[in-house]
Amino acid sequence: MSAMRKEGVYSRRFAASDAASSVTPSNDSPADSRFHNPTALRRASLMQEPVLVLNATYEPINVTAVRRAMVLLLKGVAQAEELHSAEVHSAANAHRVPSVIRLLAYRHIPQQSRALSRKNILLRDRNTCQFCGSTFPSSELTLDHVVPRSRGGRSSWENLVACCYRCNNSKGDRTPEEAGFKLARRPRPFTLHTSRQLMRMIGHRDERWRKYLFY
Ligand SMILES: [Zn+2]
Numbered sequence: 001m002s003a004m005r006k007e008g009v010y011s012r013r014f015a016a017s018d019a020a021s022s023v024t025p026s027n028d029s030p031a032d033s034r035f036h037n038p039t040a041l042r043r044a045s046l047m048q049e050p051v052l053v054l055n056a057t058y059e060p061i062n063v064t065a066v067r068r069a070m071v072l073l074l075k076g077v078a079q080a081e082e083l084h085s086a087e088v089h090s091a092a093n094a095h096r097v098p099s100v101i102r103l104l105a106y107r108h109i110p111q112q113s114r115a116l117s118r119k120n121i122l123l124r125d126r127n128t129c130q131f132c133g134s135t136f137p138s139s140e141l142t143l144d145h146v147v148p149r150s151r152g153g154r155s156s157w158e159n160l161v162a163c164c165y166r167c168n169n170s171k172g173d174r175t176p177e178e179a180g181f182k183l184a185r186r187p188r189p190f191t192l193h194t195s196r197q198l199m200r201m202i203g204h205r206d207e208r209w210r211k212y213l214f215y
Contacts (some may be wrong), residue, residue: 014147046086050202051098054081054130056106060199060212069098078103082208099208114190116157118143124194125162130184131176132167140164146183149171 049055051069053062064072072078082100089095114120121143128135130144144163147153150173161183163171171179188194196213203209 011061015172043088046088046097049084049097050206052100052199052203052206052212054100054102054212055080055109056103058102060196061103061107061109062195063199063202066097066101070095072101072103073098076104076145084154100212109192114195116155116160120190121157121160121196122162124157125187128162128184129164130161131163131181133184135163136164142168144168144171146173146187151175158187160202161187180211184186 043084047065047067049066050063051065051066052060053069053072055061066088069078073080078101080098080100081102082098084097084099086097087094088097119138122141123139126135127138127141129141141162142165143160144167145153145155146159146161149155153159167181171181176183199209200213203213
């Protein structure tokens, strides 16, 4: 557990739609001004809105944040396929905010491209404790080694699950069988299939994503 770096703040939007949380947190404006300035607050949250990323072949490959998507557009690496009605203003220009972007050069996506991290395990497990089945904000979840490390359990996709503190404490240094716990489902690596499922869950919120995700 201690070896796993806690990755970013992404619990805020999780309750509404799981994978929107895969967007990176904003560090756009100084925290103080953001909380006292409604315009800055709106802009900061707009910059964190999820954007669907398509490969050059229109295949959906990822979800990123508006901020990152706009960098890709400005660099000429991607082009906007769908736009939000909202705009962001820089010193000289107004830019429509993208909802879907497409990479201009085809990128090969390895079958398993997700890093083993706390964030990705919570994402895979949909912020659901794998022992009691309840959903929690990220801050109230920890990672549990199904087979405890003291018993040779490894830090791997197959041995790490999202777990609430209560279950984690009562399980202690025991296997699920010893503790009388049952896993909600067998932990698996984060595959392209998992990503697709998550993209579809977010896609339900945004009309503009549908034609790329549901075909
Ligand atoms: Zn639990």
